[in-house]
Amino acid sequence: MPLTTVTGAIWGDEGKGKILDAITEEADIVVKFQGGSNAGTTYVIGGKKYVLHLIPGGALRGKRCLIGSHVVMRADNMCKEIDELGLDIDLGIDPRTHITMPYHLALDYAREKFRDEQIKKSKSNNKKSSGSIGTTLSGIGPSYEQQRSRDGIRFHELVGDKKRLEKRIRENFNYMKSMIENYYGQKMVMPDRKIIDSEYIIKDVNLTLKHCLEVAKHAGNKLRGYLADVSLEVHEALLAGKNVMAQGAQGTLLDICFGNYPKVTSSEPRATAVSQALGIGQYPDKAIGVLKAYITKVGSGPVVTCLDNQRWPVDEQFSDEVAKQIRAKGHEFGATTGRARRVGWPDMVVLKYSSRLNGFTDIAVTRLDLLAGIDPIKVAIAYKIDGNLIEDYPSWDMEALVKAEPVYRELEGFGDISKIRDYDALPEGAKEYIRMIEFWSNAKASIISVGPERNETIYRDFKAF
Ligand code: GDP
Numbered sequence: 001m002p003l004t005t006v007t008g009a010i011w012g013d014e015g016k017g018k019i020l021d022a023i024t025e026e027a028d029i030v031v032k033f034q035g036g037s038n039a040g041t042t043y044v045i046g047g048k049k050y051v052l053h054l055i056p057g058g059a060l061r062g063k064r065c066l067i068g069s070h071v072v073m074r075a076d077n078m079c080k081e082i083d084e085l086g087l088d089i090d091l092g093i094d095p096r097t098h099i100t101m102p103y104h105l106a107l108d109y110a111r112e113k114f115r116d117e118q119i120k121k122s123k124s125n126n127k128k129s130s131g132s133i134g135t136t137l138s139g140i141g142p143s144y145e146q147q148r149s150r151d152g153i154r155f156h157e158l159v160g161d162k163k164r165l166e167k168r169i170r171e172n173f174n175y176m177k178s179m180i181e182n183y184y185g186q187k188m189v190m191p192d193r194k195i196i197d198s199e200y201i202i203k204d205v206n207l208t209l210k211h212c213l214e215v216a217k218h219a220g221n222k223l224r225g226y227l228a229d230v231s232l233e234v235h236e237a238l239l240a241g242k243n244v245m246a247q248g249a250q251g252t253l254l255d256i257c258f259g260n261y262p263k264v265t266s267s268e269p270r271a272t273a274v275s276q277a278l279g280i281g282q283y284p285d286k287a288i289g290v291l292k293a294y295i296t297k298v299g300s301g302p303v304v305t306c307l308d309n310q311r312w313p314v315d316e317q318f319s320d321e322v323a324k325q326i327r328a329k330g331h332e333f334g335a336t337t338g339r340a341r342r343v344g345w346p347d348m349v350v351l352k353y354s355s356r357l358n359g360f361t362d363i364a365v366t367r368l369d370l371l372a373g374i375d376p377i378k379v380a381i382a383y384k385i386d387g388n389l390i391e392d393y394p395s396w397d398m399e400a401l402v403k404a405e406p407v408y409r410e411l412e413g414f415g416d417i418s419k420i421r422d423y424d425a426l427p428e429g430a431k432e433y434i435r436m437i438e439f440w441s442n443a444k445a446s447i448i449s450v451g452p453e454r455n456e457t458i459y460r461d462f463k464a465f
């Protein structure tokens with residue numbers, strides 16, 4: 001009954017898509033278990049680039065793809081993604097999956113504007129950071145909130161009785177509109193993101209009930225045939241000895257509970273959350289943690305090893321040369337929003353914490369090729385907080401994390417490694433870094449990625465199942 005999970009070790013965008021795609025050849029099922037349109041997952045196959053948000057990566061290998069009950073599915077985006085991908089996808093969507101509607105985006109947007117307005121008014125504004133979380137404005141918070149308040153619309157309702165659906169959408173629309181206008185003092189508008197001349201611009205688009213009803217009608221008709229009891233299907237597949245791979249979105253430090261609350265997402269991107277989220281009684285046999293060779297983060301919140309002067313949004317005039325170099329060479333801009341990602345030195349304190357929370361059996365190190373030419377490479381192995389040496393990450397203590405000074409170990413830099421496919425051929429500095437990762441994560445670094453393509457990968461006695 002092999003269940004393998006692929007989850008993000010740090011703050012997302014670690015290259016989960018690349019790793020999942022590289023190792024799914026023997027999978028029978030690829031299932032998403034959390035997150036929504038906030039995920040931006042890139043796959044590069046034979047020079048062709050695909051960016052998916054909701055559809056599991058198994059679609060690119062013709063696998064059975066499932067959307068579990070703890071995903072929040074933006075109905076219009078799912079339809080668009082299916083059309084744009086243009087493949088015949090063997091897709092199943094759990095009836096309990098919550099539907100993200102345009103009004104969730106409007107509330108997300110209004111709240112972010114409100115948070116920024118509040119911080120501008122308050123004395124605690126340190127000018128380095130905005131009051132907003134820096135969400136992807138994909139309606140994630142409001143969707144999960146409605147799951148818990150028991151007011152949300154689930155997939156079985158989207159494809160069910162039309163009159164009842166219309167009534168529920170009207171109620172939800174009116175509730176959101178009243179929150180947005182009366183409590184947050186904002187307009188009922190949707191964010192329309194654009195990158196113009198490499199500048200991140202958001203335009204307001206008026207949101208009407210009519211539009212929401214149309215979205216629901218269209219999505220209900222288009223997606224009806226995909227209804228599948230994912231909890232039952234995964235359970236039966238595992239009983240039959242099939243290979244199931246659970247695909248995570250975001251990263252562990254964005255976890256609603258164990259991340260840097262409140263600068264987090266609203267779901268649980270941990271391997272240990274998979275069974276609960278899918279509705280199965282089995283725990284993962286293999287938990288692969290995808291770890292980017294350096295730190296990046298989109299959105300606000302403390303990053304102890306930050307090389308961008310802790311500033312969010314990034315203002316490059318305050319950035320270290322290493323951050324500028326990595327961002328430019330590695331194109332560290334969000335796949336969902338296009339925003340510049342903050343860059344930092346690798347952090348073993350965070351890795352140790354993340355591996356403990358996920359129970360990682362394996363680590364997939366990605367983007368190691370992008371450290372080429374940086375000498376020395378600094379790796380944080382502890383923090384100094386108020387004169388005390390700290391090795392266990394205090395995720396809840398934002399004040400301590402803002403004050404924390406990283407204690408670095410310096411490693412010898414290395415040159416181009418992108419053509420290497422054999423671990424033994426890696427330069428000593430790279431191998432020493434891998435040994436450090438294994439020590440701090442207490443897991444085997446069995447996959448090392450040195451490029452975005454499937455085959456730009458080094459395996460060390462690795463089996464996906
Ligand atoms: P995800 O959200 O975790 O799936 O990651 P993203 O797709 O948002 O960002 C990862 C980026 O890194 C994508 O553009 C990938 O194509 C790319 N990538 C993944 N692994 C590697 C690697 O080992 N080297 C390089 N140079 N790029 C990589």
Ligand code: IMO
Pocket residue numbers: 008011012013014038039040041133134135136137138139140141248249250251254263264265266298299300335
């Ligand atoms: P993938 O799957 C990186 C971040 C946002 C913000 C916070 C909350 O591509 O790794 P949300 O829209 O979820 O309410 O935003 O979480 N965030 C991500 N950062 N990668 C992601 O997904 C992310 N999804 C959300 O930037 O700080």
Ligand code: MG
Pocket residue numbers: 012013014039040041042335
């Ligand atoms: Mg991403």
